Amino acid sequence: MADSLDRSTKISSLKESVVKKLCEVLDKSNNNGWRKLGEIVGSDKRFKVSSDDMEMCSLRVLEVEGSPSLMLLRLMGERGCTTGHLMDYLQTLSNSEALQCLKPPVLQILVQPQSVALICGHNLRLSCYAVGRSPLQYRWFKSREEVPHGATPELLISPVRLEDAGFYICRINSGDVCEFSQWAQVDVLNGTSGQSYHSVDGRMKLVIQPQSQHLHAGEALLLECGAVGRPIPRYQWYRNGVLIPNATKRKLTVADAMQDHHGRYRCEISSSSERMWTNEVDVAVGMLQMLYKLFTSTTNKVALLIGNLSYQNHPQLKAPMVDVYDLSNLLQQLNFKVVSLLDLTESEMRNAVDEFLLLLHKGVYGLLYYAGHGYENYGNSFMVPVDAPNPYRSANCLCVQSILKLMQEKETGLNVFLLDMCRKRNFHDDSAPNNVLRVTANIVFGYATCQDAEAFELSSTGFTNGVFVKFLKKRLMEDEKITVLLDRVAEDMGQFDATKGKQALEIRSSLAERRALTDPILPGDSADLAHSRLWAKAHELPETMSLHFDCGAQIKLGFAAEFSNVLVIYTHIIKKPEDMSFCQAHDLDVDPKEMNRETPEETGIYLLSSSLPQHCLYTRLSSLQKLREELVFTVCLQGTFAAMDDDHPVYWSRSVNIGKPLIARLDLHRAMRRNSCLQTCPMPHSPSQSPCHSPGPEHHQHLLYHGSHQGQALNRLSPQHHLDIYEHPQGAVGGCAFSRYDHFSQYGYDGACEPELKLSIPIEATEDITELQTVFIKSLQLQPQ
Numbered sequence: 001m002a003d004s005l006d007r008s009t010k011i012s013s014l015k016e017s018v019v020k021k022l023c024e025v026l027d028k029s030n031n032n033g034w035r036k037l038g039e040i041v042g043s044d045k046r047f048k049v050s051s052d053d054m055e056m057c058s059l060r061v062l063e064v065e066g067s068p069s070l071m072l073l074r075l076m077g078e079r080g081c082t083t084g085h086l087m088d089y090l091q092t093l094s095n096s097e098a099l100q101c102l103k104p105p106v107l108q109i110l111v112q113p114q115s116v117a118l119i120c121g122h123n124l125r126l127s128c129y130a131v132g133r134s135p136l137q138y139r140w141f142k143s144r145e146e147v148p149h150g151a152t153p154e155l156l157i158s159p160v161r162l163e164d165a166g167f168y169i170c171r172i173n174s175g176d177v178c179e180f181s182q183w184a185q186v187d188v189l190n191g192t193s194g195q196s197y198h199s200v201d202g203r204m205k206l207v208i209q210p211q212s213q214h215l216h217a218g219e220a221l222l223l224e225c226g227a228v229g230r231p232i233p234r235y236q237w238y239r240n241g242v243l244i245p246n247a248t249k250r251k252l253t254v255a256d257a258m259q260d261h262h263g264r265y266r267c268e269i270s271s272s273s274e275r276m277w278t279n280e281v282d283v284a285v286g287m288l289q290m291l292y293k294l295f296t297s298t299t300n301k302v303a304l305l306i307g308n309l310s311y312q313n314h315p316q317l318k319a320p321m322v323d324v325y326d327l328s329n330l331l332q333q334l335n336f337k338v339v340s341l342l343d344l345t346e347s348e349m350r351n352a353v354d355e356f357l358l359l360l361h362k363g364v365y366g367l368l369y370y371a372g373h374g375y376e377n378y379g380n381s382f383m384v385p386v387d388a389p390n391p392y393r394s395a396n397c398l399c400v401q402s403i404l405k406l407m408q409e410k411e412t413g414l415n416v417f418l419l420d421m422c423r424k425r426n427f428h429d430d431s432a433p434n435n436v437l438r439v440t441a442n443i444v445f446g447y448a449t450c451q452d453a454e455a456f457e458l459s460s461t462g463f464t465n466g467v468f469v470k471f472l473k474k475r476l477m478e479d480e481k482i483t484v485l486l487d488r489v490a491e492d493m494g495q496f497d498a499t500k501g502k503q504a505l506e507i508r509s510s511l512a513e514r515r516a517l518t519d520p521i522l523p524g525d526s527a528d529l530a531h532s533r534l535w536a537k538a539h540e541l542p543e544t545m546s547l548h549f550d551c552g553a554q555i556k557l558g559f560a561a562e563f564s565n566v567l568v569i570y571t572h573i574i575k576k577p578e579d580m581s582f583c584q585a586h587d588l589d590v591d592p593k594e595m596n597r598e599t600p601e602e603t604g605i606y607l608l609s610s611s612l613p614q615h616c617l618y619t620r621l622s623s624l625q626k627l628r629e630e631l632v633f634t635v636c637l638q639g640t641f642a643a644m645d646d647d648h649p650v651y652w653s654r655s656v657n658i659g660k661p662l663i664a665r666l667d668l669h670r671a672m673r674r675n676s677c678l679q680t681c682p683m684p685h686s687p688s689q690s691p692c693h694s695p696g697p698e699h700h701q702h703l704l705y706h707g708s709h710q711g712q713a714l715n716r717l718s719p720q721h722h723l724d725i726y727e728h729p730q731g732a733v734g735g736c737a738f739s740r741y742d743h744f745s746q747y748g749y750d751g752a753c754e755p756e757l758k759l760s761i762p763i764e765a766t767e768d769i770t771e772l773q774t775v776f777i778k779s780l781q782l783q784p785q
Contacts, residue, residue, distance in 0.1 A: 007084030012077035022101040026069035032095045047079045066652040107132040107174040113184035115232035124160040129179045132174030139171045189226040202227035212281045221254035225267045225278045236268045240479050259285045265514035277333050284522050299363040303331045304356040308372030313390040319466035320459035325607045330476045337535040340563045346385040360410040367416040374421030378432050394431050397478040401435040408438045414515045420448040420468045441512035446486045449503045479518045483509045542658035549652040552577040562608045565624040565663040570616040573741040623669040632657045
């Protein structure tokens, strides 16, 4: 170890612990403290400290834990003072104790043990590394007891048991000097046998869900949850959506449960970069909860969320993607089975509604949210697909009331429609649909705006919600009757200056009973299980996989869902040959760097970025509903070795088949079936002009309505980083479906139908591993129409 710090180091770059210790010495010294140091520095023309500066430093003593020395050192650092200068000043000051603060310690801990939560039966590994001037000796302790065989820098307990949970610390000796590490907490969870709970890159993974409780008054209430990860997760319990004070442990215990403890409980689990929620469970005490569940419960809750923004023949929108993402997360926390889709054509929207209807049956709560262009004629609301012609007609759109009619046939328990679209009259569509609806007391319409008015999204260079969802998401988790909740949203919107006199929430309801989005789900019959499996079919992610190459390299592919039709692929290197000197991308038609991005944001993953593992490269696959066959690609590597006489690269490849991910399993690309959804939509007269869009936004400086030419499509902000699977415009008459990358035209791609398409898939690029840079999708084969 060096005897002193680098003299060229700036004072502002000193470690916080060094500065803190130095300030403590200078603050308490009388004759050779900070005042004397200021006088010495003040006489140096290079870093002149004025009397005003010294007065400002002295005022720091009036603050709680204020330090004049700290203020003085900051001023010196701002003026370029180095550690060498400071050591010379302290030498002149004859303050040996302060000088000692700038010398490195005889023993210094470099790696501290980290708290961790893991499953019983796994391996526990705690690490502590130090440097010193003499041989080091390590000794691990659990609380005050020595750990057997704990005399190495790494403590390994294999397999870990429940009784191994506790607090651990490491003592390091170097000659006559010893230091203790920081405490590390180890939480050992008793997971379900036969399941795997390994976390990816130390990220949190929920492994224990709380269970519903049915108690008699006076019995003990015990709710338990748990997550594995590093560092150890934090917990906060909630009851009926309200934070429970001091309930910050994995286990929530109430010694004597009374009837006022009944309700719905869940726990928020978080770390420094992640947050997740457990399932919401019911706690019944005595007869109260039995009656409560009898009258306010459902057999299931299903939501279809559609956001159309990238219109082919109409103004682009921006907010629907953010709105759908936020509502999807909130509804999932309320135990809704959510299908979230972006940018659907007419046939895809109709087929998506068909699949949504298959999830509904007697007693189910059904919720439909739509954000995009729309209009209203004769009391009927129409949702506009992204491929609607200009002008569009009702036959090109989906009638909301027709969907409601089909939902009523399912005898659903609650029908909620949240329509975030304009409701202006389309004067070029003179059809008058004849939808005869049943008289049921379970219908709620929440219109983002009033009849014959526009719905606005906020004009911003970033990613913001539309006006409706901006206020809706703040109230959605409240345990209130849905109409009461929407009334409160309307009141909040009414206080928003930007839309006063322009947009107001309108609520139409026939709801007679107290129905809330927070109502619990009662166990159902085999039909409920079958419907749940149908939903799960469209939300299965490909399993994380490790690819082993003959050269010894190992690459892990991981997958995440941003929406039900948007897949994120992230990759990183697990292992590489030690003698590999260089590895680079294979020469393909498409620059792989256009898709393999070092941050999620660069590839267009703005909403899911905080939930993805770091130090990977990322690719975003959108419009999965257009995928016709299983997604098969070839991962290729090329590299050179130090022992080779020449620099010619060696090639390796692996074929990967991830099947049909997410919504692609449902084949929404298929031709529209002649089902009731299609038949109930009216056939209009052909208009001769473009449909009526809302007036231009010239007089609205901060708002864009769903129809404004100023509204830019969100994926246009970074089109080069999206991979969209889409249909050729002539596909309906014998063209082909293929995967398209927005910048293919840069590489001579003219849009012709080809049997094979070369695309890139990312792998990790870290500071210490720069050789293995790129993995590719070599072929993506899709069924022609």
